Each structure stands twice: as structure tokens, then as C-alpha cells.
Amino acid sequence: MVRLGALAVGLFFCIAVLWGAVQPRDAVPVDPVKEAHQYPEKITWSHNGPGNLGILGTFDRGQLQRGFQVYKEVCSACHGISLVAFRDLSALGYNEAEIKAIAAEYEVPSIDENGEPSTRKATAADKFPPRYANEVAARAAQNGANPPDLSLMTKARPDGTNYVRSLLLGYRDEVPASLKASAPEGLWYNPWFHSVFIAMPPPIAADGQVTYTDGSPQTKDQYAEDVAAFLTWTAEPKLEARKETGVAAVLFLLVMTGFGFLSYRRVWADIKGKKAKA
């Protein structure tokens, strides 16, 4: 009797599994946002080193300067990079006078001689002032959206450098039919953004928008690539030093492994030699 019961339970489970296996797949509805969402396109970056492996590599100083120019002329209208100090820009190849001139274009909060809050011209030691005083002010100015600070953006998103580039080039006019009904008013369709509808108007709109002085192509692609490289530097200014330290550490360990092996041979030489003779 117990056996029959066990058999019935077993049969029930077998039938349930088979039933599940033959159910049509589309019984589970697909999420149209997930279907439309795209992953960043992977391109080659000088800071990823040979083979784009990410083990070695240095920033392309010319590219960083162009990226900074795109940030300054386009993105800074809405986004801050408030973790970067003006003097950090020396890593991009600017000299002291150039940095002073860049800093002088910005105003930072200060206290005047009467002790009243006021502003003064920034110096090399200041950080880039935030674009908005706080999130409420940002949302009030940006139609309810909050343009995030970009200092650490490439670290805050998976595959951040490629993501920023893809996002900037990712605006599409054609909204897929499955999303048309749910398209929010006043947002732009961009399948690289996690929710595919973004509140940021296309910042890089046309070739020729920013004028480069070094003869690089003045194309949307180039702008997006340059600013993504610049934001990689803001997020990790010590990337090159980190990679150098890594290589030095691996070389050191290799040499020490060699020494370790030699001393092992020496320490055991007697015993192993006797064994071989015996």
C-alpha cells in the first residue's frame, strides 16, 4: 500500500515535470524594456593596453584634453565633476599657467571681508564647483531629472567607459512598437540607458559641435570617445600608477619564486642525493 502511494507521488512529479517541459515558451511574457535594452559596445582604449586586456596601458594625453574640452563646452552645462581639483589637470599635460586660467573661469563659494557668504574666482587648489547647489535645485532646473555628478560615473556603471560612449551615441528616433504605448512624455529613447527612456537630451547632437585644435576628427563618435576617456581619468586618475605597481609586483613575485625554488633545491640536495645513491 505504501509502495503504491510512493509510486503515485513519483508519477505525479514526473507528469508535472513533463507538463512543464512541453508548455510553450511564450507563456512567460517578455519584458519589452529588457528586450530593447542594449549592452555597451566594446571598443579599443589606449588605457586598456595591448590587446585591450586592461593589464597594461596609459591614457592618451591628447584624447584626455579633447575629452575635457567636450566636458567643459557641453556636459558642464548640467553635470559637475566635483571630486576633481583644478591642479589635478596637470596630469593631462596642462602647465601651471594654463591651469590657473582654467580655474579662473569658475566661481567658488567664499566669505567676503564682512563675513557674508559670497563667491570668488577659483584657484588651482579648488575643486570644480558642483553644477547645482543640491539635488532639489538640480531637479527644479532640469524638469524633475537629476543630472548626476560625473566624477565617478565610469566606475558606477558596469563597463563604464564603453557605457558612457555607447550612451552618448545611443539616441534613436525609432521607438519599438512594443514600447510606443508606454513611452513617457518628455524623455528620449536610448536603449543603452537601463530603463531605455532617459531625461538627458542628446548632448552630442552633431558633427562639428566642438572645435578641436589638434586636427582630430570633429565627429560625434570622436567626441563621445574622448569624453568617455576623460571621465575614465576623473574616476581613476591613478590608473597608470596602479598598473605599473601591478607589473612590478608580479615581476618581484616571479623573481622570488625563482629564488625560492633554488633554495629548496639546495636545502634538500643532501637528502635527495643520498636517496638516489641508496
Ligand code: HEC
Ligand atoms: C541639458 C542637460 C544635460 C547635458 C548638457 C548633459 N547631460 Fe547628462 N544627464 C542629464 C540628466 C537630466 C541626466 C539624468 C537622466 C535620467 O536620470 O533619466 C543625465 C544623466 C547622465 C548620465 C548617467 C546615465 C546613467 O546611467 O544614470 C551620464 C553618464 C551622462 N548624463 C553623461 C553626460 C555627458 C558625458 C555629457 C556631455 C557630453 C552630458 N551628460 C550632458 C542632463 C544633461
